[in-house]
Amino acid sequence: MTSSTNMRLRLPLLCIILEVILIILFGTLVEYNDDTHAKLWNENRTDSDTRNDHENEFYYRYPSFQDVHVMIFVGFGFLMTFLQRYGFSSVGFNFLIAAFSLQWATLMQGFFHGLHHGKIHVGVTSMINADFCTGSVLISFGAVLGKTSPVQLLVMAIFEVTLFAVNEFILLSILGVNDAGGSMTIHTFGAYFGLVVTRVLYRPNLDKSKHRNSSVYHSDLFAMIGTIYLWMFWPSFNSAITNYGDPQHRTAMNTYYSLAACTLATFAFSALVNPEGKLDMVHIQNAALAGGVAVGTAGEMMLTAFGSMIVGFLAGTISVLGYKYLTPVLESKLKIQDTCGIHNLHGMPGVLGAVVGAVTAALASPDVYGHGLQRVFADVETGKWNPQSRGGFQAISLAVTLGMALFGGLITGFILKLPIYGAPPDTHCFEDGLYWEVPGEEEGHQELYEVATPNEVEKLSS
Amino acid sequence: MTSSTNMRLRLPLLCIILEVILIILFGTLVEYNDDTHAKLWNENRTDSDTRNDHENEFYYRYPSFQDVHVMIFVGFGFLMTFLQRYGFSSVGFNFLIAAFSLQWATLMQGFFHGLHHGKIHVGVTSMINADFCTGSVLISFGAVLGKTSPVQLLVMAIFEVTLFAVNEFILLSILGVNDAGGSMTIHTFGAYFGLVVTRVLYRPNLDKSKHRNSSVYHSDLFAMIGTIYLWMFWPSFNSAITNYGDPQHRTAMNTYYSLAACTLATFAFSALVNPEGKLDMVHIQNAALAGGVAVGTAGEMMLTAFGSMIVGFLAGTISVLGYKYLTPVLESKLKIQDTCGIHNLHGMPGVLGAVVGAVTAALASPDVYGHGLQRVFADVETGKWNPQSRGGFQAISLAVTLGMALFGGLITGFILKLPIYGAPPDTHCFEDGLYWEVPGEEEGHQELYEVATPNEVEKLSS
């Protein structure tokens, strides 16, 4: 068994080949955009007297980018450390596949979103978009957490990033809909993609590892680091690529209120569904974030704090109820083993967000938005504007996203099922020792009693 | 006993009722302000040719807001995880009462600080102010940490937020004083409010839980996460709502130097007061932050780096000495059981900050401030300006704040004493297991020896 999960050749080969391909493609296809190019930025500056350094998109977007970056690497990474013996893999594989995905996403998104004379132009906005696409892969990672090798995860990322870019292109460029915070493109897509992948990779004997598929006291505290960072920076996430000025400001604020209301709903229902009225860390760590997902589409619209709070409250409620009542059914009836419960945090709240976005768009009017209408809804200027049809396109986008995710997850799942990636055996899921050098226990303890290290457990049980 | 602390109905009911009330009030009272409203922002843009998106307050304030947000949720939340078995409650209840308080504070502050045709206008500045008010509640939480149920904490927040808004209104709007970083409004108010509450809730038999009222190795490291984030972002806290330009810049820098000097004082006195010269984590985690509290009022003034460092050094010194010599006396003589020692971190340094603010204001002159005078002291323009009287008003504000805090804490304390909130019994304070599902120990360990989980301990001892 140890030999079959040995990464010594597989992982280095895949990483090096992928990075070499990336470097070659970047060398041939990628260029600085106007705001990052020494020549172009300063030429443009001369042409226009009023343009100044502070108008460089860097100053509008970089603080948001950094917040998004924290969500991707600390937020997602630590959120998944709740498992007792899978912290190295949670943070580490999150780190690896995110570092790969953001490079691959730059190329895929650049390719679909418009080449400039055959070149992809990059700057802080492309960095944010690449991080967004990476977020989608990390959501899917949550479904298969503990049951996949790093090689499998990289292969999944290759396919998911590609299909993400296709879906995003259909939604934003062809259908021309709004989805600044990615309720559809990021959350719904990532969740259902991951759920189908984990369904295809179904392990009937996973209960052999169930003693490790739970948290310990300190692992739950590490996971709260991830939760709190995601929660705090979600306003930056949803507003990171909206238009400058009022849309960015409004989106951040709507998300702030949605999350606050969601948190109260989460605590309320977590206590309510427990026989002893005790709060469950799984709910607090995850469901409290559903409010950010659910205003990912409508956040930039005139949703109002009032509307945002209603949406957030609903999102928290369905998320807790999903963890309590739906997840066990998904596993027992549909054979979907969803380690992190991404269906409750990203799936249902993502669909809710898409519906809220469609309704809010359908209700939009020049009376409410004034001259700001065209800053939120791009096709107003082109004369195609019709709130009802816009609402309809938003709804169609949800269907397209679900279709792409299910189709993509199915294909990817079967590719990941090939027995060549060194996936962990059923007996050793949720165990860092398979892919990591895990240190022994603390000195003081070891003198007093002997603890079997994961490596030893492995040997004993093989 | 278990039945009396059962939260199954109390907590959900309270959360849902509060959130429904909040949603209704937001629906009837809250509107986007000029900088977040699609119509108003773009109308105003047309009126003035020079106004541009980068002048939206979002770009001046949002990075500061995010830093403040991190202080509230990560800073306060993790600072209180130092207790060995109270990490879930520290981070979790911090999360809950902060999410509630920021909504309630938006309404209370909006109501007192000026309605616009009967409506409360919201934007990034109101978000920062709401987070500030929340900070005050979290300071009080530190005094009663481990001895209160989440229902009690929410009830405390309802009253404290309301009185905070009244006190802030008296200070900033009626007396017209300066307190941008909240030495008085946030720290002094929160500290003495919390101290009176914990005095009223005095538990003569708290020593039954004293074996849990201390840290373990890793809980101290989690707490350092909170400390360091508070320390790093305090310059953003104090400068978040000062005027644009030089005041914001100067405040951040003064706070930076005050904290640096405070840290050296903290290490010095922590070693000095220990017989073996060993450093105490309690001091490092808390007293090193007192320098931020103590320049909360004067930070925006021309305090200079020199002045800031003196203030910071003093603050660190009195804070360590307070932990060592005053806290035990407060408990034994005055029956004030102050779990986190908020009197040393927020109480005394807050009063010091108020005094420093009064003196610095009294010494202000047009010679030093030039045209910048009216950007720091609001009533210069109105012709009422007189440095000495300004200094006097600052001093009066401290007295008003202390009075409001003592009065408010007394009322709130007696309300919280009613035996209806499911407060923990003396034997089970500082214990997560009462309100949380707490996971068992790590797999590898459990095979070797049996550890009693908190739930089991509870059963055994009941």
Place this chain on the structure above:
Amino acid sequence: MTSSTNMRLRLPLLCIILEVILIILFGTLVEYNDDTHAKLWNENRTDSDTRNDHENEFYYRYPSFQDVHVMIFVGFGFLMTFLQRYGFSSVGFNFLIAAFSLQWATLMQGFFHGLHHGKIHVGVTSMINADFCTGSVLISFGAVLGKTSPVQLLVMAIFEVTLFAVNEFILLSILGVNDAGGSMTIHTFGAYFGLVVTRVLYRPNLDKSKHRNSSVYHSDLFAMIGTIYLWMFWPSFNSAITNYGDPQHRTAMNTYYSLAACTLATFAFSALVNPEGKLDMVHIQNAALAGGVAVGTAGEMMLTAFGSMIVGFLAGTISVLGYKYLTPVLESKLKIQDTCGIHNLHGMPGVLGAVVGAVTAALASPDVYGHGLQRVFADVETGKWNPQSRGGFQAISLAVTLGMALFGGLITGFILKLPIYGAPPDTHCFEDGLYWEVPGEEEGHQELYEVATPNEVEKLSS
């Protein structure tokens, strides 16, 4: 032994004396600069109609400053918590020497980089520069981690900050070279300075503490907090003090791509050099960051994403190989005991960064940079511009830096060898209990078995 490591008088005396000296020097030498001074900022505003608050350097630099600040205090502090019983010291001493160094650096850098009528002018840029200099000291701290008393560390900081300022002055002011992200001034200098210090302090019997010179499971997770924050915010670090506009934007992006490529190289080579193909936390925690170091000089130039990724990939590769093959040789042959492996994270990648910077500068041309040339290379305007000679000066700067670091480290090492600082004995290195009050184990455990606390271990072994 306990008496010789007792800090009761030494540490307080040194801290208080240093802080008093700092306060006096700040009082006599330091003034607000134009952007932080109430009078000067508002005078200048009147002189020029177009100047506005948003042009205050605060809004260009403060978000970058805060990211750098997080790297210094959380990044460096937690990265070093990987040791099983040295977390308090790692975060705590990091905190102490950083708080001291940033004050001392403000004076030293202000003195060398140009006095204004005998005064040092401070603002957000001087704060970033002070944090940068502090970073250099913290790199050296990594080499001597676990083997030094806090008094020794403060004394080291006094000398290192001073020599850092001299070296920086020679490079930036006399030779006029580029090094915005500090490949030379910060990383190369800090690394070789620290390596020489630890060489001079060589302990032949350090293996008496080797059972503590390793990680445990949760200490590795704490260290990953440090790693991830350093990784995420490195784009802000390298771009923090470049010119406004395109240089700042471009530097951040180049660093982002370099780090992403570096991460894939790190995972690849970490698995490759392990017989079982298992990943090593030491590599992931450290080598994945080498990509940020290696574009510290060239990041602001037109390196392109392509070039950045090649540099990052190389940096990750040499860093992992260094940990695996070079570090053991350095210890056994050259008697350099490098606790954190700073030679692999800062030393070699720093030199690589200097070489890349020299080559990229030598290849610069007006064709590529256009009017932006003078915004990157300062002496273009003065007519001295010649890419080849610029490349040569960059190379000379590396030699100067290495010379200064070796010389400074040698002197400082011998000063630190004096037996007056309370350094830990060989048997008690890597042990918090020597300088900290360390709490006992968790309640539940203690009832079941007795664990010797570090203090008791100390007594037993003395």
